[in-house]
Amino acid sequence: MKNLIFNLGLATLCTHELDAVTQSEWHLLHILNRLPEQVASNTFVFVYVPLFAIIFGLVFNEKPHIKQWSRIAFSIFLIIHAGLHKSLESHPLYTFNSPMSQGLIYGGGLLGFTYLLATYISRQIKAHPSLISQSLN
Numbered sequence: 001m002k003n004l005i006f007n008l009g010l011a012t013l014c015t016h017e018l019d020a021v022t023q024s025e026w027h028l029l030h031i032l033n034r035l036p037e038q039v040a041s042n043t044f045v046f047v048y049v050p051l052f053a054i055i056f057g058l059v060f061n062e063k064p065h066i067k068q069w070s071r072i073a074f075s076i077f078l079i080i081h082a083g084l085h086k087s088l089e090s091h092p093l094y095t096f097n098s099p100m101s102q103g104l105i106y107g108g109g110l111l112g113f114t115y116l117l118a119t120y121i122s123r124q125i126k127a128h129p130s131l132i133s134q135s136l137n
Contacts, residue, residue: 002115002119002122005114005115005118006071006111008111009074009075009108009112009115010059010074012078012104012105012107012108012111013078013081013104013108015104016104016105016108017048019096019101019104020096021041021045023095023096024041025044026041026043026044027040029044032044058070059071068119072119074112075111075113075115075116075119077112078109078112078113079109079112079113079116081109082109085105
């Protein structure tokens with residue numbers, strides 16, 4: 001179940017970035033909004049190739065420790081990302097107002113939180129297996 005929650009969170013961010021291209025999100029980013037439009041839009045798109053390669057390499061890493069902590073960090077990022085979008089809602093160039101856009105952004109944050117909660121609960125169960133047997137009795 002944790003894998004499904006994590007994969008859905010990752011999918012919401014990937015899909016949000018597709019939406020971000022249609023919303024010209026680079027207009028909201030301090031470095032890119034100073035560049036010519038075509039340069040800014042191309043840079044915004046191409047930067048996701050190495051960024052997602054790094055993310056995928058970490059969160060699907062063969063080493064369990066790297067995979068585990070990368071997924072926790074990514075889930076925290078999903079929550080921060082939702083908060084950043086919330087703080088930008090009053091910006092005149094902010095256009096992520098559709099139910100789809102907001103569902104991807106805030107749904108990703110919720111999935112990140114849910115993954116962290118599921119991770120915490122599963123760690124507690126592994127550390128204290130007697131809790132399960134006590135709750136069943």
